[in-house]
Amino acid sequence: MSGLGPLTSRELKKWYRNPVSLLTGLIQPFFWLALFGSAFSKIAAFGPQLLDGAPNYITYILGGVLTIIGLFTALFSGVNLIFDRRLGVLGRFLIAPIRRSSIVFSKIFASSARILVQVGILILAALLIPDGLEFKHGFTVLDGLILIAAVLLVALIFTSIFTAIAVRVTRPDTIFGIINLVNLPLLFVSYAMFPPGLMAGWLSNAAKYNPVSWSAETIRTVVINGTLSASQMHSIGIWLSGLAILAAALLLMTYYVSEKEIRE
Amino acid sequence: MNMAAIIQTKNLTKIYGGKVKALDNLNIEIEEGEVYGLLGPNGAGKTTTINLLVTRISPTSGTAIVNGYDIVKQSLEVRKSIGVVPQDLTTDEDLSGYENLKMVSRFYDVPNAEAEERIHKLLRMVNLEDVKNRLVRQYSGGMRKRLELIAGLVHDPKILFLDEPTLGLDVTTRTQMWKYVREIQEKLDVTIILTSHYLEEVDALANRISIIDHGKVLATGTSDELKSNLKGDIIIVAMKTDEDAATIMKYPGAIEAKENGPKTVRLKVQNSDEELPKLIRFVSDNSLSVTRLTVQKPSLDDVFLEYTGKEIREEEPADMRQTMMNMRRLRR
Ligand SMILES: Nc1ncnc2c1ncn2[C@@H]1O[C@H](COP(=O)(O)OP(=O)(O)OP(=O)(O)O)[C@@H](O)[C@H]1O
Ligand SMILES: [Mg+2]
Numbered sequence: 001m002s003g004l005g006p007l008t009s010r011e012l013k014k015w016y017r018n019p020v021s022l023l024t025g026l027i028q029p030f031f032w033l034a035l036f037g038s039a040f041s042k043i044a045a046f047g048p049q050l051l052d053g054a055p056n057y058i059t060y061i062l063g064g065v066l067t068i069i070g071l072f073t074a075l076f077s078g079v080n081l082i083f084d085r086r087l088g089v090l091g092r093f094l095i096a097p098i099r100r101s102s103i104v105f106s107k108i109f110a111s112s113a114r115i116l117v118q119v120g121i122l123i124l125a126a127l128l129i130p131d132g133l134e135f136k137h138g139f140t141v142l143d144g145l146i147l148i149a150a151v152l153l154v155a156l157i158f159t160s161i162f163t164a165i166a167v168r169v170t171r172p173d174t175i176f177g178i179i180n181l182v183n184l185p186l187l188f189v190s191y192a193m194f195p196p197g198l199m200a201g202w203l204s205n206a207a208k209y210n211p212v213s214w215s216a217e218t219i220r221t222v223v224i225n226g227t228l229s230a231s232q233m234h235s236i237g238i239w240l241s242g243l244a245i246l247a248a249a250l251l252l253m254t255y256y257v258s259e260k261e262i263r264e
Numbered sequence: 265m266n267m268a269a270i271i272q273t274k275n276l277t278k279i280y281g282g283k284v285k286a287l288d289n290l291n292i293e294i295e296e297g298e299v300y301g302l303l304g305p306n307g308a309g310k311t312t313t314i315n316l317l318v319t320r321i322s323p324t325s326g327t328a329i330v331n332g333y334d335i336v337k338q339s340l341e342v343r344k345s346i347g348v349v350p351q352d353l354t355t356d357e358d359l360s361g362y363e364n365l366k367m368v369s370r371f372y373d374v375p376n377a378e379a380e381e382r383i384h385k386l387l388r389m390v391n392l393e394d395v396k397n398r399l400v401r402q403y404s405g406g407m408r409k410r411l412e413l414i415a416g417l418v419h420d421p422k423i424l425f426l427d428e429p430t431l432g433l434d435v436t437t438r439t440q441m442w443k444y445v446r447e448i449q450e451k452l453d454v455t456i457i458l459t460s461h462y463l464e465e466v467d468a469l470a471n472r473i474s475i476i477d478h479g480k481v482l483a484t485g486t487s488d489e490l491k492s493n494l495k496g497d498i499i500i501v502a503m504k505t506d507e508d509a510a511t512i513m514k515y516p517g518a519i520e521a522k523e524n525g526p527k528t529v530r531l532k533v534q535n536s537d538e539e540l541p542k543l544i545r546f547v548s549d550n551s552l553s554v555t556r557l558t559v560q561k562p563s564l565d566d567v568f569l570e571y572t573g574k575e576i577r578e579e580e581p582a583d584m585r586q587t588m589m590n591m592r593r594l595r596r
Contacts, residue, residue: 002370002371002373003370003371005370006366006370006371007367009367010356010359010363010367013358013359014356014358014359017358018358087353087356087357088350088352088353089354089355089356091320091350092350092354092355092368093371095318095319095320095343095348095350096343096368096371096372097340097341097343097344097372098371263321264320
């Protein structure tokens with residue numbers, strides 16, 4: 001797929017050369033943790049059984065915050081495509097002998113790379129702050145791989161959807177509108193921030209089907225438990241397969257949409 | 265079929281949204297090595313023609329062969345053999361000039377060493393060597409246009425398409441661009457297809473010109489051929505007396521004779537080069553005294569007026585929004 005290399009490197013250059021995006025990328029994790037850590041710390045008082053055995057709220061919430069970071073970066077992954085079209089750069093790509101899908105997939109790759117960096121920074125930040133992340137039962141290489149897989153897969157689901165939308169949308173405000181419409185429901189109708197026990201019954205039921213919950217719960221399970229029991233392995237298997245199947249199907253859809261439909 | 269034709273359109277037709285017939289069974293042939301100019305008023309279908317030939321859009325019916333490849337069935341092959349400088353700006357402002365060219369060279373799988381060599385040759389050619397590492401957003405309008413020009417050349421294409429290459433540039437920068445275009449044609453051995461709504465530009469650069477309007481070719485030829493197809497040159501003679509003026513009005517070789525100011529007559533003749541000696545003999549035979557004599561060859565403006573019934577100078581590009589965007593971007 002010629003074009004993917006140069007386009008992805010362009011995308012990354014634009015990102016790390018922008019001092020604002022670099023700075024916000026560094027500050028944001030601390031911001032999230034400080035906010036969640038103190039705003040919801042009272043939840044810990046309900047007892048550790050509510051927190052699935054996590055030693056503190058930060059450790060409990062980490063899976064949620066990592067998922068949210070993946071989700072939000074994913075939601076905005078299509079925006080650059082719309083600006084490329086507006087600024088005329090897309091025209092240059094479309095007359096080049098490259099696969100049309102490489103234009104879209106370069107955004108998907110770059111967005112995944114950004115998410116990995118943010119995940120790294122966030123975990124570091126969580127370990128550094130007082131009363132922060134604690135791996136009570138250890139953290140294995142497998143745990144690390146599962147964590148990364150969960151964030152990337154949930155991100156791929158939404159990057160696929162939002163880059164595919166950007167293939168046909170010509171106005172930035174349209175995609176911002178769609179992002180605003182879905183971000184809060186995706187966040188609150190999920191187990192990203194609150195334990196199911198604190199949620200209304202109908203909300204908790206709906207949250208079961210949200211991929212955001214699957215990722216948050218997967219990460220939570222490995223972070224809190226370290227070495228996994230057979231039944232925990234089983235749940236993680238289900239969540240990760242759900243995420244992988246959805247991501248694969250949506251990536252395939254995005255591939256077809258971008259090959260067929262992309263135009264100026 | 266002309267064996268030397270590097271581009272041949274076959275009843276190329278484009279209808280936008282089922283309503284706007286932008287191109288109507290267009291048939292043109294472009295020969296290898298020539299600079300071919302497409303001239304036409306707004307909405308004539310110039311940009312549509314280019315966009316079809318570079319496979320940016322697909323035809324409603326008909327097709328074209330570009331460098332031996334069909335634009336509908338072999339669009340990828342077509343794209344490999346051509347370079348394009350579109351009407352609007354397409355370089356990335358957040359990258360340097362060099363990075364833009366390098367990225368484009370990678371789209372075409374140009375080997376690294378070859379790409380470096382070519383990029384530096386092109387940068388030197390348009391005098392951008394010194395600013396190659398500056399971000400494009402810091403370029404002037406003229407610099408940006410020059411970068412656009414060479415961005416279509418890094419992969420050594422056989423054919424270069426230039427759509428309005430000097431739109432929105434001031435006169436000095438425009439003439440400078442012409443110099444570069446000529447240099448490219450001479451040094452790089454590339455066939456050039458150029459559209460413009462500046463008559464001087466097409467006249468200065470193109471070997472052969474097609475005048476198109478309403479998606480159809482009205483006339484094709486060299487600038488001289490088109491001009492000589494116009495029936496007649498103009499000879500303006502100022503005479504010493506009113507009687508002499510009256511006599512010259514009856515000059516038998518004129519297709520048309522009109523008064524053109526006091527004691528001045530405007531003669532329309534078939535061919536001024538052949539008619540002038542005869543006119544001088546007529547003057548001496550009748551003992552007339554001439555105070556001034558001017559020959560006017562038709563300009564491309566006259567050709568344009570003749571074929572389209574429109575004055576090209578009144579024209580502004582139809583897509584004003586696009587133009588304004590271009591101007592805005594160029595001005596920075
Ligand atoms: N995307 C489009 N959708 C609908 N109509 C279009 C589109 N692009 C061009 N047209 C119409 O097709 C016709 C030919 O347009 P085109 O852009 O080819 O003209 P042009 O000769 O390049 O004009 P100009 O000198 O103004 O650039 C015009 O009537 C124009 O309005
Ligand atoms: Mg045009």
